Amino acid sequence: MSVGHILQRTELVATVPETLAEQLVTPFSLRISTLPVPMPSAPIHLFWHSRVNQDEGNRWLREQVIDCSPTRRRRRAKRGRDRVVMLQYDRVVPRDQPAYAAFASSR
Numbered sequence: 032m033s034v035g036h037i038l039q040r041t042e043l044v045a046t047v048p049e050t051l052a053e054q055l056v057t058p059f060s061l062r063i064s065t066l067p068v069p070m071p072s073a074p075i076h077l078f079w080h081s082r083v084n085q086d087e088g089n090r091w092l093r094e095q096v097i098d099c100s101p102t103r104r105r106r107r108a109k110r111g112r113d114r115v116v117m118l119q120y121d122r123v124v125p126r127d128q129p130a131y132a133a134f135a136s137s138r
Contacts, residue, residue, distance in 0.1 A: 034118070035059035044119040046070065052116050062121040070115045 034045050035055045047055075052063050077096060083089040 035061065038118055038120050041120070044117050046115050046117055049116045052118050055118060060121045061118045064117045064119065066115060066117055 034047065035058065037043060038045060038061055039059050046066065049063070052061070055061055056063060077093055079089060079093070
């Protein structure tokens, strides 16, 4: 959720899964856009110590990471879910707002 706070106070954009973007649009006044270029994939490797190989918590965490993998995302995208989209703040912050002053001083 912190990405919503960041976008709300800056001119930055973020690339996030569409399901997350949909949850952030209303509370943070964000706008969803399609990416201007295709998103490249990157390999993801999981490593863990053999002593936690059978640990239930560690196994659960590995399954969560695998479920977020690009291959699984592509399968969901084919079904119309979890595309990667671009999020940005939907309103211009007035110059007299504290958020603008914090942004301008950080530049």
